[in-house]
Amino acid sequence: MPARLQVYRAMARVLGTFDSLGWRVGYRYGDRQLLEKVILPALAREVGVGHVLLVGCAWYTRDYPDLFPTSRVTTLDVDPAKSPFGAERHIVADMIALAAHLPPESLDAVVCNGVLGWGLDSPDDIETAFASAVACLRPGGHLLLGWNDIPPYNAVPPDAVAALDEVYPRAIPGLDQHSLIALERNQHCYQAFQKPEARS
């Protein structure tokens, strides 16, 4: 077994023990608090029993699936070593290959925070990844994007992604604005989009 996978498995076990004792270890920065305490719970209420995809896993996102208590949650990460931090339904794959793993229009929401510019870097890959995410969203489905508007992470900002022209800006769940800089220091932005409803 690769060493990183072993380390992350051990970390996930220890953190899981703390979690079960009510001692949650995570980041206390304002951008995370906003995401965990306001945005994701509000999105969970909107999604209800729907299917949510969380893209990109880390030790501090291990319990994000629990923020969607009524939803079906799938996680996805290209790095196999991050699997211990994923949900029970976890896909090891590049987001560019999403359409090979999930049917079209099968998702009610996609949360993609800290992936654009954090491994999903080339313009072509970014287009393919977001086109796939939009294709997998049902009409009316939500896309929550988190990214850092600071070099080197903002080489391809969302405004430059043609695939995002297929979704329209909407208010961030729990807030009344489409776009927000949640932490000045690293220019961590949240932006929310919605896929148009099907025309009858």
Ligand SMILES: C[S@@+](CC[C@H](N)C(=O)[O-])C[C@H]1O[C@@H](n2cnc3c(N)ncnc32)[C@H](O)[C@@H]1O
């Ligand atoms: C900075 S972490 C972000 C984790 C989490 N989503 C968050 O809220 O902070 C970036 C994660 O995205 C994953 N990642 C980067 N590029 C990816 C891609 N093209 N497809 C799937 N996962 C990717 C990395 O392996 C890494 O685990």
